[in-house]
Amino acid sequence: MSTTTPASTAADRRKVVAATIIGTTIEWYDFFIYAFAANLVFAPLFFSPAGESMAMILSLLSIGLSFLFRPLGAFLAGHFGDKIGRRPMLVLTLLLMGGATTLVGVLPTYASVGVIAPVVLMLLRILQGISAGGEWGGAVLMSVEHAPTGKRGRFGMSPQLGVPIGMIVASGILALMRAIAPGEEFLSWGWRVPFLLSFVLIIVGYVVRRTVDESPVFREIREHQEQQSAPIRQLFARHGLLVVLAALLFAGNNALGYMTTGGFIQGLASRPVDEGGYGFDPVGVQLAILLSAAVWLVSTAVGGWISDVIGRKRTYMIGWVLLFAAAIPLFELVKLGVGGIALGASFMAVGLGLTYGPQAAWYAEMFPASIRYSGVSISYAIGAIVGGAFANVIAQALLQAFGTTWAIVPYLVLMVLVAVAATAGLKDRRDIPLDIDFERSGGWSSWRPDTARDRQG
Template sequence: MSTTHPQSTTADRRKVVAATIIGTTIEWYDFFIYAFAANLVFAPLFFSPAGEGVAMILSLLTIGLSFLFRPLGAFLAGHYGDRLGRRPMLVLTLLLMGGATTLVGVLPTYASAGLFAPIALILLRILQGISAGGEWGGAVLMSVEHAPLGKRGQFGMSPQLGVPIGMIVASGILALMRVIAPGDAFLEWGWRVPFLLSVVLIGVGYIVRRTVEESPVFQEIREHRDQQSAPIKQLFARHGKLVVLAALLFAGNNALGYMTTGGFIQGLASRPTDEGGYGFDPVGVQLAILLSAVVWLLSTMLGGWLSDKIGRKKTYFIGWALLLAAAIPLFELVKLGVGGIAVGASFMAVGLGLTYGPQAAWYAEMFPARIRYSGVSISYAIGAIIGGAFAASIAQALLQAFGTTWAIVPYLVLMVVIAAVATALLKDRRDIPLDIDFEKSGQWESWHRDQAPHEAGRKS
């Protein structure tokens, strides 16, 4: 049985890989510069009347606030992505994210606009969350559903690369702006430049994504007129437990990842000591995080490739073991300075990549074709809330409550353990056929019920 559409040529696949990498890079660049700014400048600029400590927590909470609206983006994009197609949702979510990010760059501060400033910031952050909730599922399915059999991990890894690449770009630009606009200049105007640069990136991403062919699986669904009228209802009625386990699978990766992608370590390391930080050179801190993002990029590529060779589940377990080993000394290494940050964050990045590279392929293989967009998007969005939404805020609250970063470590360890349990309970369905005919034949349900070996997928 074919698992790719006859029109899914090598050229189509190359375009898809390029488009998903560029698109998700832009999405996550936008997301990361907000997280970094929330840790570095938003507290005094938008929440200063609340007092120093509370302002910092409020600023960090706006990072998590957007996660609460990711499910809305996932529901909307999932519903229309399963009915209208994957590609239209990709373009819309990209434009929404870029537009919201650009507007953050021109917002007035509390000093000049009063309450309007934090309210507008929060509203724009909500739009970012809606966009992020819908974007990932479409990018994943475009990659995995175009992939040849036996290489879904490698193709599905391409949108995952957008996260570390976006972090590399964001860290590099923030480091550059720290040099161009040091000290008060960064607080006054330097932080705005990375947000305004989204205008250029939107144009590039939009052009690239418009040239990509629709997913071959959705083409088959449309040709058979098999779109679900209520895909989300079907998803929870028949696959609710699977959604919960898939969400928990992502939560562990997200909680640890948001120590850097959420900007917590950068903020802690570079804030002055009289503001509760370590007072390290902010440029050096950003460059250390940039190095860890390069390691994350490489380990994500390794994770996708390895999952095609030894399976999704085995790759994840290796990653969880490495993350447990990295979480314990993480903050002790951060205290050592820029070099320690580079070592600690890079060590953690290896485990992050091995538990992120295979995610797209494993998620896509969990859900049948007609509700797949809804399934992967909603699972991802819920996992992001459980794991990453308030990871930075929780870490900051634990630090302030106990006065030591050791209080954060049990929280991170617990999240990894929960995700590892979910990994054990999920079935590895590497190479299961993804097409609509396989679903309609009734074999999808029996495959997921009967622990069939993945080699059957290669023969079908």
């Protein structure tokens, strides 16, 4: 057996790239729609009895609630993804996310059914968290394990691209609905439309994902009957420290990213002044974020591509420098209006892309084949909790406690520095063989890149 991933045809790879981009776009469209709505309308609709300030905190906490259940999704999808395959988990997580999102769109408000409304809302958000925790790892492995050696960064960026595309679609549809149904109409019914559209999107995603072949690495694992009976136990017994470092690697990206992907900036900028916001045109704010998502899309593609040339670690370090620089003036730019929001969020998006594009390839190269789904999914889920789960709540609490957005900046800078330390502690294992034979030979623990590759990465 070759020390490369088992062969896939060019047609297989194109199909996988299309399926991972489309499916991940739909998954994260659903996720972002909830986060945006939580910053814009859920406080008065579902949490109003708590009072204005606490209602906003509870609404933002409902975003973070889903992150606490991502590890459960990661554990379940990782366990079964390493035992029965990558593809079944991708289909299941897509249906779970889309179903939960659609149900939010028909959910009665507190004024209609009382406390049942926020309880059911949070239960649906939990289902979204379980889905998100399992989906990403499967999409990553389907794309990276089909990729030829030397091009994993380029192929691995395909599920990563689905995240900014999902944000573009979510921002665009919200901007459209806020134009069609402004003010009280948006609060009354306009916010529901983006959630209901998810039903159409999941049908498309389901059809596309069902047509994709199973990962060649998993086909080889199944052929050799090398599935682990307890992959998660094996993961923590053999690679516990690696899981921690990989999680912290993602935490810095997630903390800064959730200033926009979690809707914090959109809510702060577009809420009326008497509700603690800046009162900017909500349509303009959404369009500014849409522009930054487009920048994020491009920089993610660039990040995946250059990581195949200069290495995963170097690409990340460049990204961290840019994110550090972007965090300092971010909120001062937001205060300038729609143009400042577009500039600040777009500057940050460049660093986000360079620390997101290579992530799929680097994560896949960290873990051996038999426990790879578990390792990738659980590291991602823990990193999302540490970085993104309560980023919005922390930012809002700091703003309310100190009365200035400058209080948020040290928190963002600290998260970048933590991620830099994790990056420094990880090995760049670019082009390590991913197949089960290489793991069985004992080469995984002793593998080193050749001299030329080592100088590059």
